[in-house]
Amino acid sequence: MIITGDDPEYIAFVKARLRDQFLMTDLGPLRYFLGIDVSSTSDGFYISQEKYIQDLLARAALGDERTVETPMELNVNLQLTDGDPLSDPTRYRHLVGSLVYLVVTRPDISYPVHILSQFVSAPITVHYSHLLRVLRYLRGTITRRLFFPRSSSLQLQCYSDATWASDPSDRRSLSAYCVFLGGSLIAWKTKKQTAVSRSSVEAELRAMALLTAEVTWLR
Known part of the structure; x- marks a missing residue:
């Protein structure tokens, strides 16, 4: 459970009442939740999914250490019949599904993820190569975060x-x-x-x- 608000006394009151009714532990300020890292500074809050990306890249098991500057090439028009069907589409579906959740903190991949998500029912080799490009882009931009200033x-x-x-x-x-x-x-x-x-x-x-x-x- 996450308790938010700008009244520390009332937050303490709510937590005390919850402890009276339920077996719970106060973990302190929010730092990590459902794959999302949260860090607080005097200027504001940063949220990212750096660890989530690291785990995703480990599962993808890319065979090289290359990075790219953009998540997708310009003017790419992917179709259903541009290559050979993947023998096992499970890996493609798993990686695309993981990227869909990553869009929560990475709006810069929203467009390519939207495109790649349209082919999860019958992905082909060309779709998979573009999926790997998104992963290589993430490898080179893994530290990017969203910032929410206090003022x-x-x-x-x-x-x-x-x-x-x-x-x-x-x-x-x-x-x-x-x-x-x-x-x-x-x-x-x-x-x-x-x-x-x-x-x-x-x-x-x-x-x-x-x-x-x-x-x-x-x-």
């Missing part, structure tokens, strides 16, 4: 973008957005649009509509 405004700043007809299989576009609360990144998403956009303007408007719904909920 920050409560003003929402939002950004959206979209591709147009980027999926060659169904001609649907992708929407993407990120939302900042002051200087803190608090929400982000990459998602395929539910309908075919007939122009790049329509694709952008659909992305803005998705972001507007998110901002309305946050407010």
Whole structure:
């Protein structure tokens, strides 16, 4: 159980009442929870999944120590028939599933993970090679963290973008957005649009509509 708030006396009261009713141990300030590392400084909080990435790379057992600068090449259009089917897709599915959870603190891999997740039912060799590229990118950027400053405004700043007809299989576009609360990144998403956009303007408007719904909920 994690207890949060800005009233230390009431937090102590709640913990005392819980100890009266349940067998529990006070582990002190939050440092590690469900694969997420949390560190506190006088300026704010950092969250990361460095240990989670280390464990993921160990399970992946990459045969080299190479790193890459970006998680995915530009203008890549992956399809279902660009290579040979994997003899055992279990490994691909396991690694992609792990990356989906990693997006919780690594918005920089949100786009490639979204793309690779579309092929978990029938992955091929080309998909697996792009998956390995994401892992090599993570190896070179393993120390990256999200920062949440203690002193920050409560003003929402939002950004959206979209591709147009980027999926060659169904001609649907992708929407993407990120939302900042002051200087803190608090929400982000990459998602395929539910309908075919007939122009790049329509694709952008659909992305803005998705972001507007998110901002309305946050407010």
